[in-house]
Amino acid sequence: MQRPPEDATDPFPPAGGAPPAEPDPAAFEQALRLAEALVFASDRPVTPARLQPVLPPGCEARTVLEALAARCAGRPVALVEVAGGFAFRTAPDLAPALTRVVEVPRRLPRAAMETLAIIAYHQPVTRAEIEEIRGASLSQQTLEALLEMGLIAPRGRKEVPGRPTLWATTPRFLEQFGLRALSDLPRREELVSEPTLPLAAPGSGQPTA
Amino acid sequence: MQRPPEDATDPFPPAGGAPPAEPDPAAFEQALRLAEALVFASDRPVTPARLQPVLPPGCEARTVLEALAARCAGRPVALVEVAGGFAFRTAPDLAPALTRVVEVPRRLPRAAMETLAIIAYHQPVTRAEIEEIRGASLSQQTLEALLEMGLIAPRGRKEVPGRPTLWATTPRFLEQFGLRALSDLPRREELVSEPTLPLAAPGSGQPTA
């Protein structure tokens, strides 16, 4: 059951030598248990830094978390890396059954999704700049919906006349879309690769819109 | 791993016959997955009744939950039956290692703070004298709270009828208030215009009287 850490960035010496930290199996097993319990109990992603002090000496938090993720693969509740930490998430294939009893919020309308995408790619960005890109005015309702879901937050003011608020995405945004970091977003150049069949339908994938 | 249903209220026929529902293993396995995901995702303990509609036909919710609880035994997170249903809880052997202590300093109630201040300025002082100075009676509770916090201590008895206890502040008191010595306290006269001293000049000193 127990696996050695599989950290590709750290090819550990095959034998002999003195691998920096190859903790004894019992300690590593305990580390896995502690990590699972801590991440399971938490309602926010647990960073390696948060886990580290809890672990037995010689266990490196990220190694433990990655080993745990591998061990949990295929379980109904899997460990995923998100928003700078690790969190348990239900397996996507179970969603149809779960949504029969778990309440699911309304999906964001197209205008809100576009606004969110613009904030994600242009942050920090003012409301006027968002409107400029969309070529349409931004309704208060849309802004409030994004704020209420905790997906965006003000981040300072732009030093121009009127000092308009600058908007940026939050860690909650990363969690919502299962991103480890903003750098997980597709690069801008990749967004429109096939000019003729671009994003087949803006507003697709949103059957409720 | 898999357990037959143990429903005491429904003694099922030992063999042969037609047990009402002995679902096929694959369906039961899926039921276990769904139960684990739902209990994980639910914001409150999951009752068998809430789980039931999620399950494949032929799976009885309580049976599934009990089988899941048995399967989780030994995991760092256990399925426990709590008021109103089933919920995941950190295994008791891990909880102490994961528990973080958050310091929430208590505020002293007004009476305690005033009593402490009077002891600080008038020590050693009897309870009756404290009451006289504060102009209010002093509850045993207040005195005991200060004692328990280690801020005051008895220091001898006053040689008057009844030999009442004299109270004084402790080194812990100095530490709490960041004082090197009691002489670091501002002089009393700087805080209050005492009637025993200047007030003297009739008319002056007590504008409020």
Add this chain to the structure above:
Amino acid sequence: MSEAARTAPPALHLTLEGFEGPLDLLLELARAQKVDLQAISIVSLVDQYLAVLEQARAVRLEIAADWLVMAAWLAWLKSRLLLPEEAAPDEDAEALAGALTDRLVELERMRAAAAWLAGRLQLGYEVFARGAAESLTVQDRSGIAADLPALLQAYAAARRRALARRPYTPKPRRLWTVQEALARLSRMVGGLPDWSVLQRFLPEGLADPVERRAALASTLIAALETARGGGVELRQDRPFGPILIRRRLEKPDAKAA
């Protein structure tokens, strides 16, 4: 709405309601050209836009100002683009056309980004987090939230309250009688060779100003009394100046006589 529009491009002009603004419509028209956005013909785009707007006007007269502003701007842009090469402001028009294309490309990108996001497995929709987190924290309430200012404030408040509640009772005064002043003066004056200020003969430790003034008055009376009896001499060099006192010397006796 836009979905229907896309499947039947010629019917685009039926309404503008499906579009979020002129740029939205322009992007849709550009897409209908089925070429790379970078290669679209701005001139044909302008014609299509104006045509759609014209149709919309036929249906409904009221069209929001931003649609019309865009129409006017596009018409101007088209005229510039069609002008012969030698006309000076051509470069401007090219740049403006390029800027419009850039805006359309950016909008297209953001649409794609929104679609990409919408296609993710979203928390609370396709995947779920722990519904009820366990709090693995324990509150340590052994600390005390109290600082020196609070302590001092408490003392002042307690005293003020206690004093305000107490009925006013004049403090019994310890007054220095003339007899006491006489006794002290006669005891002290013998040891003083020269003039001394009257205040030196006050009793010690008089902090209360009232008691001090009373004692001063008693001592002055005692001094006058003694001077009348010939025991001491008094002197005051100017009004309100210090009152000086000394033992009466023998010699002036004769003078007095």
